[in-house]
Amino acid sequence: MIHTQASFDLKALQADLPGITQSTDPQQLRLKSRDFYWYSPILDARLKDCRADVVLQPRDEAEIVAIAAAAARHQVPLTLRGGGTGNYGQSVPLAGGAVIDMTKLDRIIEVGDGYVRVQAGCRISVIQEAVEQHGQQLMMFPSTQRIATIGGFIAGGLAGIGSIRHGIIQESHFVRSVRVLTVEEEPRIITLAGDEVDAILHAWGTNGILLEFELGLVAAEDWIHCITQFASYEDVLRFGNVVHATPDLDVFQLSAVEGRFAPYYESLGSHFDAARHAMFGVVNRSHLEAFRALAASFGGEITLAMDEDELEHAELPPMHECAFNHTTLQVLKKDRGWTYLQFVMAQPFDPELVTRQMARYGDEVLMHHEFTRVGGAPRVSCLPLVRYSSQERLAELAQEFAADGCLVRNAHAFTLEECGRVADQEQIAMKGVADPLDLLNRGKSATIVGRE
Ligand SMILES: Cc1cc2nc3c(=O)[nH]c(=O)nc-3n(C[C@H](O)[C@H](O)[C@H](O)COP(=O)(O)OP(=O)(O)OC[C@H]3O[C@@H](n4cnc5c(N)ncnc54)[C@H](O)[C@@H]3O)c2cc1C
Incomplete structure (x- = not known):
């Protein structure tokens, strides 16, 4: 539930915290009550009017202890905030109250x-x-x-x-x-x-x-940031599967995007041409030649291989800024008509399925996959860009991906459970110990709730 009405004594809280940096400036309240939920038109509509009543910025542990005590005394909801880069409104204060900006506790x-x-x-x-x-x-x-x-x-x-x-x-x-x-x-x-x-x-x-x-x-290792281009997106994904299956090949990142992303990656210039499809990777320098040879066996060509200093000198972004939700951001910076979905692909991962999905959706969907590991086993996540038309159409697409065997992670919801996370007993027990009055980030979980 989104609470709009304050039912706590804010003035009493503020009066109890002399010397602690506070702001009730409307601009600050707006800024510190937002995160990157706007990737989702659905979340944007639901969360854009949520506001903290005050922003507090503790400088040390003593100040945050004072804030916790005063909040408990006056029953004021608290929402912790770091950089505010979450995608699901995680640091949006649904129940008003105080946002605690943690960025000065930075030692x-x-x-x-x-x-x-x-x-x-x-x-x-x-x-x-x-x-x-x-x-x-x-x-x-x-x-x-x-x-x-x-x-x-x-x-x-x-x-x-x-x-x-x-x-x-x-x-x-x-x-x-x-x-x-x-x-x-x-x-x-x-x-x-x-x-x-x-x-x-x-x-x-x-x-x-x-x-x-x-x-x-x-x-620390000597990491090389690489772009490798392939004739088909299926080849990019097949290559990813083989790298995944070769743990001896030391890679730190593997992110696949199809060629239709290229116009949104102008900063990469000729390193990413739209006629081909790309794997953005970070590879241990001592494994670069093995990586190159493996790519070549799928017809792949390395079009960029630089360390971070060389990238900076060439004014090129590091590959981690071409991955995960940075890929989505790259597109949204130019065209807010897109949004995205999130899935975990079934294992063993079948690149042919992606080719069929691309044929099914045409220009409505652009494909992006991330290669990671869970429990030592390969995991491929899909974060496709979707040309937004309606909430109903997004739900329909999610159902179709689910019917393909993909595990849907809802990127358009603001509670832990709706986003597909299930709190375990330890987390629920911790709530009872650490937040018995249910003041922390109220409304973000149906299962992690306070005792009262
Ligand atoms: C462009 C882009 C790319 C991204 N890439 C990734 C990625 O590669 N991997 C990934 O996991 N995520 C990614 N995210 C999501 C997000 O950036 C990360 O989860 C990030 O680490 C959040 O850090 P933050 O400081 O911005 O947290 P915030 O957004 O400020 O907070 C996140 C959550 O943590 C809570 N919180 C913050 N500080 C504390 C504290 N001290 N105590 C208790 N709770 C606290 C907040 O209440 C909130 O619920 C991406 C997001 C964007 C917009």
Whole structure:
């Protein structure tokens, strides 16, 4: 349910928080009550009028503890916000109240051998730069790493660039421990470690305020960003299947897009010509020649191979900005008449099915697939662009993909359950412990709800 009427004492909350940066400026309230839900015309219509009543920006743990205590005292709903890059309105305050902008809790506390300790509001690219100085790197990151915070990724994301190598967040032991703040009149800090961490992963900030993480690191590698072009999209996908089946080939990203995306990727110039179809990859330099030879066996040609410094010098984007929902963004920047769908393809993944789907939909659908791994097994996700006509037509398309054996992940809903996630008992139990008054991100889950 979307609440529009405030039924709490906002003035009392504000008065209890002297010295903490606050804003009720309408422009700020609008800005900090939005995320990238506008990818979906359906979510846009449903969420665009949701507003926080105040934006709070704590600078340290003491300030956020004071906010949690005051919110509990005055029953004010709280919505945590990192970079605000979520796609399903995850950081939109459905029940009004306070949005907590976490981006000033941004300290890198310690970089050790195989781990980093960071505050939740730290931008992911900043963490990446810090650990690189120690010859290490993050196991994965979202394509939004320049804006997204680590807290937002762990609370809001599932997988990312690097998931083809290390799996999804949950299974990878990427998050070794987390400090969680409870929302009570006397807030407590709880430390979860090892498998206990699962209780807060992808819970959309509904069951605790994440303060600090210890993240696992791996040795930094010399990654080469590649574009490989093929005569048919089916060849791109067949090549992807073989790379997937060759774990010895060290790749960090594999994203397939068909040639009709090329006009939206002007910045790639002749590296991506519309007459052919592309695989955007990130490959270990020492495996580049093996990757090239494998591509050639499918008629593929590498049209770009550069490291990040060379890309920057050539004013070309890194390949992670051509992946996941950056691909969608690339198109929406030029034409807001498109939207998207999300599926997991059945395994073993059959590229011929995609050829049939392309023939079925013609210009209504543009194909984009991401190759990752879950439990060590290959997983292919499909994020097709769809020329938007109506909500009914989107539902019809989703049904047809489902009939093809694709697992639908609803990208046009704003609750965890409607988006296809099922909270487990640990997550529900964590809600009781960390948010007994049900103040955190109210309305985002039907199962992770407070006791009262
Ligand atoms: C162009 C584009 C590309 C994307 N690519 C990817 C991708 O590759 N992989 C991927 O997984 N996602 C991707 N996403 C989705 C999103 O960017 C990521 O999930 C991102 O990591 C969210 O980080 P954020 O800081 O922006 O979080 P926000 O959007 O601010 O928040 C996300 C969720 O986390 C909660 N939250 C934030 N901070 C805290 C905290 N400290 N404690 C508790 N809860 C908190 C919020 O309440 C919200 O529910 C993409 C989105 C866009 C628009």
